[in-house]
Amino acid sequence: MAVTLHVGQLVRSELVSQQKRSATAGLSEVRARLEGEFSRTVAHGLGIRAYVAQFHDRPFEAADYLEIASELIEENSAIRSIGLAPGNILQAVYPLKPNQAAIGLDYSQNKAQWPAIKKAMDSREVVIVGPLELVQGGSALLIRIPVFPATVPGEPMETRSYWGVATLVLDEAETMAAAGVKEVVDGIRVAIVDKNLASPVEGPLFGSAAFQDKDYISLPLHLPGGLQWELLGYPDAGWSSAAKEVWSANVVGGAISLIFVAMAFLLVSEVYKVRAMALHDPLTGLANRRLLEDRMRQLVAMAELSRAGFEIFYVDLDAFKPINDDYGHSVGDQLLIEIGDRLQTQVRQMDTVARVGGDEFIVLTPGNMRTEQKDSFLARIHQSVTQVFEYAGAHIDVKASIGSASFPGDAVTIDDLLRVADGRMYADKARSKQKSRKFQGAEASPAG
Numbered sequence: 001m002a003v004t005l006h007v008g009q010l011v012r013s014e015l016v017s018q019q020k021r022s023a024t025a026g027l028s029e030v031r032a033r034l035e036g037e038f039s040r041t042v043a044h045g046l047g048i049r050a051y052v053a054q055f056h057d058r059p060f061e062a063a064d065y066l067e068i069a070s071e072l073i074e075e076n077s078a079i080r081s082i083g084l085a086p087g088n089i090l091q092a093v094y095p096l097k098p099n100q101a102a103i104g105l106d107y108s109q110n111k112a113q114w115p116a117i118k119k120a121m122d123s124r125e126v127v128i129v130g131p132l133e134l135v136q137g138g139s140a141l142l143i144r145i146p147v148f149p150a151t152v153p154g155e156p157m158e159t160r161s162y163w164g165v166a167t168l169v170l171d172e173a174e175t176m177a178a179a180g181v182k183e184v185v186d187g188i189r190v191a192i193v194d195k196n197l198a199s200p201v202e203g204p205l206f207g208s209a210a211f212q213d214k215d216y217i218s219l220p221l222h223l224p225g226g227l228q229w230e231l232l233g234y235p236d237a238g239w240s241s242a243a244k245e246v247w248s249a250n251v252v253g254g255a256i257s258l259i260f261v262a263m264a265f266l267l268v269s270e271v272y273k274v275r276a277m278a279l280h281d282p283l284t285g286l287a288n289r290r291l292l293e294d295r296m297r298q299l300v301a302m303a304e305l306s307r308a309g310f311e312i313f314y315v316d317l318d319a320f321k322p323i324n325d326d327y328g329h330s331v332g333d334q335l336l337i338e339i340g341d342r343l344q345t346q347v348r349q350m351d352t353v354a355r356v357g358g359d360e361f362i363v364l365t366p367g368n369m370r371t372e373q374k375d376s377f378l379a380r381i382h383q384s385v386t387q388v389f390e391y392a393g394a395h396i397d398v399k400a401s402i403g404s405a406s407f408p409g410d411a412v413t414i415d416d417l418l419r420v421a422d423g424r425m426y427a428d429k430a431r432s433k434q435k436s437r438k439f440q441g442a443e444a445s446p447a448g
Helices: 003-054 063-075 095-104 114-123 172-178 211-214 244-250 253-279 288-308 319-327 328-344 370-384 414-444
Strands: 079-086 093-094 128-132 139-147 165-172 188-194 216-220 228-233 310-317 352-355 360-366 389-391 393-395 400-407
Touching: 003 063, 003 079, 003 139, 003 172, 003 188, 003 360, 003 414, 063 079, 063 093, 079 095, 093 095, 093 393, 114 128, 114 139, 114 165, 139 172, 139 370, 165 172, 172 319, 188 211, 288 310, 288 352, 288 360, 288 400, 288 414, 310 328, 310 370, 310 414, 319 328, 319 393, 328 352, 328 360, 328 370, 328 389, 360 414, 370 393, 389 414, 400 414
Parallel strands: none
Antiparallel strands: 079 093, 079 165, 128 139, 139 165, 188 228, 216 228, 310 360, 310 400, 352 360, 389 393
């Protein structure tokens, strides 16, 4: 009887653990979407930073940045405004009309805003603060991006001179909506807390404060800018441990061994599933950012012995959101799967293709390439990715922007290497848009 009761308790515990594993898998998808949304927005800010480098050696003109700022705000509905402050004095805000009064603000004299600006300057890294309640209404995060333009190509970050700071005002509610974060996901109530807060009684950033009295599960969010957020989940009615398996375990004592073997098998299967989900993208089956960075760290460690570096290629689909809007998310998902397959056909078995965001992929190739090899590989990737996609009667012209970076030639840390490739990808995106507008303008101009 004692053994039977013990097995019954094990079954109860396993039922709860199984529910928690299932809930953790669901929260992992929420986490991936939210991390991807933040990374995408910060990448937009880094694009602004790369764009500033074109004009850093001449007097500041707000009009030089109007076009790219307008495009970024239009592309990302969560961005409420973009501000540029050369020398830490705000000289341009987009859109201007609701924010005109802020022009001329000297951040160094503003006690509320200066600490984050100073931290970004000293660390030379992106700093995110908030959420803060805005005078215009709503809650927003302030993304502070320090700008250190290179005076010569390849100049190390630590020797560059400070130009100023770019600020993205990110609407919190819009960001959550864009990432598909809801208060209830598959029956699990979701909350987000800031681990930097002194006490949880200050309340969550998102969701209900009732989590304090619940047996919740938690996942850390890997967000840029120094944010220390944690994702929590719990069912309203608590984890259920009442099922016929428990009754069977208590009644059929002779089947204890069989039940125990079945439980062990299920447990091992679930562990393997969770491990696989933690390292691979659930939609495409490709490596995710975590697995990609782990392999990059391995190559960095090997490079110290072999002196052999590696290359990364950052691939971003252009105008992907309109595809989802026009054809539906099922077509968009199939396109992402197809892009992953296309990239896989262009790489070797030792290479890694990873999906690191909604429509962003990275190809990792061990070993450094000569210039002509890299150009040839870039051309093959671009030609493969931009082939017409046909699905369910839809014919879609696929466009993409690609940026590359070499280790250790372009950067000696993984984060810096990713930033270099990301910046070059956005520079490629800007060039493509500029060529497209020139081409359209030439077609529209009268002959003669």
